[in-house]
Amino acid sequence: xxxxxxxxxxxxxxxxxxxxxxxxxxxxxxxxxxxxxxxxxxxxxxxxxxxxxxxxxxxxxxxxxxxxxxxxxxxxxxxxxxxxxxxxxxxxxxxxxxxxxxxxxxxxxxxxxxxxxxxxxxxxxxxxxxxxxxxxxxxxxxxxxxxxxxxxxxxxxxxxxxxxxxxxxxxxxxxxxxxxxxxxxxxxxxxxxxxxxxxxxxxxxxxxxxxxxxxxxxxxxxxxxxxxxxxxxxxxxxxxxxxxxxxxxxxxxxxxxxxxxxxxxxxxxx
Numbered sequence: 001x002x003x004x005x006x007x008x009x010x011x012x013x014x015x016x017x018x019x020x021x022x023x024x025x026x027x028x029x030x031x032x033x034x035x036x037x038x039x040x041x042x043x044x045x046x047x048x049x050x051x052x053x054x055x056x057x058x059x060x061x062x063x064x065x066x067x068x069x070x071x072x073x074x075x076x077x078x079x080x081x082x083x084x085x086x087x088x089x090x091x092x093x094x095x096x097x098x099x100x101x102x103x104x105x106x107x108x109x110x111x112x113x114x115x116x117x118x119x120x121x122x123x124x125x126x127x128x129x130x131x132x133x134x135x136x137x138x139x140x141x142x143x144x145x146x147x148x149x150x151x152x153x154x155x156x157x158x159x160x161x162x163x164x165x166x167x168x169x170x171x172x173x174x175x176x177x178x179x180x181x182x183x184x185x186x187x188x189x190x191x192x193x194x195x196x197x198x199x200x201x202x203x204x205x206x207x208x209x210x211x212x213x214x215x216x217x218x219x220x221x222x223x224x225x226x227x228x229x230x231x232x233x234x235x236x237x238x239x240x241x242x243x244x245x246x247x248x249x250x251x252x253x254x255x256x257x258x259x260x261x262x263x264x265x266x267x268x269x270x
């Protein structure tokens with residue numbers, strides 16, 4: 001078969017495949033749905049940062065898996081561009097309600113199941129989607145004979161060699177050091193430079209630094225008060241972003257391998 005878009009080990013995009021090819025891939029393949037958002041990322045990053053970064057992580061993970069014979073076909077859906085972002089509407093966002101996003105994910109999963117897919121992986125790029133995505137996976141697996149997995153790309157990092165550079169207090173944050181470093185590596189042309197240092201914020205926002213471990217705290221007006229970013233992005237660097245992105249891609253590739261192995265059709269056969 002000619003052409004890279006239909007090569008067995010090359011990138012597989014649902015939008016580029018015929019219906020017959022999509023159904024054939026469903027027999028043993030894994031459908032991959034990236035989730036993004038369109039929302040303010042302070043004055044130096046674009047609205048589509050979350051969608052762009054999850055795509056970059058999935059791109060690199062796909063490249064790492066391209067020659068891995070133990071990983072089945074990955075059929076990648078178009079990135080869902082909108083997410084749950086009401087907390088960013090103070091500046092600008094295109095936001096779906098939690099109910100709408102949940103319904104969209106249900107319908108996408110239902111469509112894939114009817115088409116024949118029994119394994120689906122959701123890869124998220126926006127914090128506001130995380131709980132909704134995980135609940136959608138849990139709920140749908142109760143009603144259909146499928147195996148589903150979900151992750152947010154920033155939680156995956158293979159190995160510990162990057163721990164000193166990760167600055168856990170700023171990971172992932174929002175429009176700060178972590179995301180800006182990643183964007184400098186993935187899409188430097190979209191970062192508005194120089195990045196102006198963020199002045200200290202007192203008191204610190206409770207959504208990003210709760211007063212006690214395990215608490216989730218939200219206070220009215222916090223995002224607007226801190227200017228839309230959780231931490232100072234002015235020290236972000238391209239080289240750091242490259243290391244962070246590579247670590248996430250390797251972690252995502254490892255997660256895909258593990259998911260593929262744990263859900264191989266032969267497992268559990270009589």
